[in-house]
Amino acid sequence: MKSFYRKLSRSSGRFQPAVLCVVSVLLCVSVVNIDFNTETRRSTEVTQSQSAVQNQMRIPEGLDYGKFLHNNQNHARLPCLLCHRRESNAAIPVRPGGSGHLPCAGCHAQQFAKTEGPICTVCHTSGNSGALKPFPRLRSFGMKFDHARHGKLGASCATCHRPARGGVAMSIPSGFNAHTTCYGCHAPRAQAGGSDISSCGTCHQPGGYARTPQTGAAFRVSFAHAKHTRVSCNECHQVRAGLPQRRQVTAPEPLNHHATGRGQSCLSCHNGKRAFGGDDFTACKRCHTGSTWHF
Numbered sequence: 001m002k003s004f005y006r007k008l009s010r011s012s013g014r015f016q017p018a019v020l021c022v023v024s025v026l027l028c029v030s031v032v033n034i035d036f037n038t039e040t041r042r043s044t045e046v047t048q049s050q051s052a053v054q055n056q057m058r059i060p061e062g063l064d065y066g067k068f069l070h071n072n073q074n075h076a077r078l079p080c081l082l083c084h085r086r087e088s089n090a091a092i093p094v095r096p097g098g099s100g101h102l103p104c105a106g107c108h109a110q111q112f113a114k115t116e117g118p119i120c121t122v123c124h125t126s127g128n129s130g131a132l133k134p135f136p137r138l139r140s141f142g143m144k145f146d147h148a149r150h151g152k153l154g155a156s157c158a159t160c161h162r163p164a165r166g167g168v169a170m171s172i173p174s175g176f177n178a179h180t181t182c183y184g185c186h187a188p189r190a191q192a193g194g195s196d197i198s199s200c201g202t203c204h205q206p207g208g209y210a211r212t213p214q215t216g217a218a219f220r221v222s223f224a225h226a227k228h229t230r231v232s233c234n235e236c237h238q239v240r241a242g243l244p245q246r247r248q249v250t251a252p253e254p255l256n257h258h259a260t261g262r263g264q265s266c267l268s269c270h271n272g273k274r275a276f277g278g279d280d281f282t283a284c285k286r287c288h289t290g291s292t293w294h295f
Contacts, residue, residue: 071206167226
């Protein structure tokens with residue numbers, strides 16, 4: 001700082017005390033902002049990202065501005081923080097907002113200039129009513145979840161999966177309600193291994209998503225999780241690290257008499273020794289009930 005003063009003094013010929021005070025205050029304010037105002041720095045980074053995208057934007061002709069897609073090539077370049085700021089554990093994400101509908105208007109000034117433009121109907125019931133639509137179901141990005149990693153961190157099956165359909169099945173978190181479970185660890189500004197795990201990008205990325213179904217072949221032969229509460233999850237299901245999400249957890253073969261024996265199946269337990277014991281299971285209807293069951 002002293003060298004700065006000397007250079008300024010030589011260039012001006014005479015260094016006035018008033019000028020010195022002004023420069024000192026400005027330098028102090030700059031140092032405070034650089035060292036402590038992380039929100040300002042973060043906002044600046046976001047603005048720079050947006051400016052970079054604006055410079056590279058290629059808006060095709062005939063684009064439907066009444067729809068918003070996360071996987072749009074221009075949107076995909078933007079950081080999640082630009083539009084969604086997490087201040088709480090509310091399950092439904094916050095909408096982009098701010099003065100002048102920023103940040104959307106930053107790139108779409110031409111579209112926002114129209115009072116009844118189709119871009120207004122993305123969030124509003126009409127261009128001039130101001131009434132907001134319910135937050136939409138988001139279909140233009142996928143979700144990634146690693147069972148193996150969460151298992152190593154101490155999460156159990158019961159953390160995410162609970163009895164469903166009268167005890168027959170186990171629930172699979174989906175939609176906005178899934179955030180309620182995830183936010184137990186992924187709270188605002190949460191850190192893990194030096195990384196921010198509260199950002200949308202931790203779990204989501206542009207693209208499609210096909211969620212794991214809550215039905216299984218075993219349910220058609222009268223299997224119910226509620227009838228097997230004394231059996232631990234890993235006696236029937238195994239986690240396979242590194243596989244796509246829908247293939248990360250194995251399912252047992254829903255067969256007993258004709259099971260292959262190469263993996264887990266009903267026969268693994270119902271072998272006449274462990275589960276059957278001395279009971280008479282020669283009657284098929286001890287396991288197979290109803291008029292529509294089949295293999």
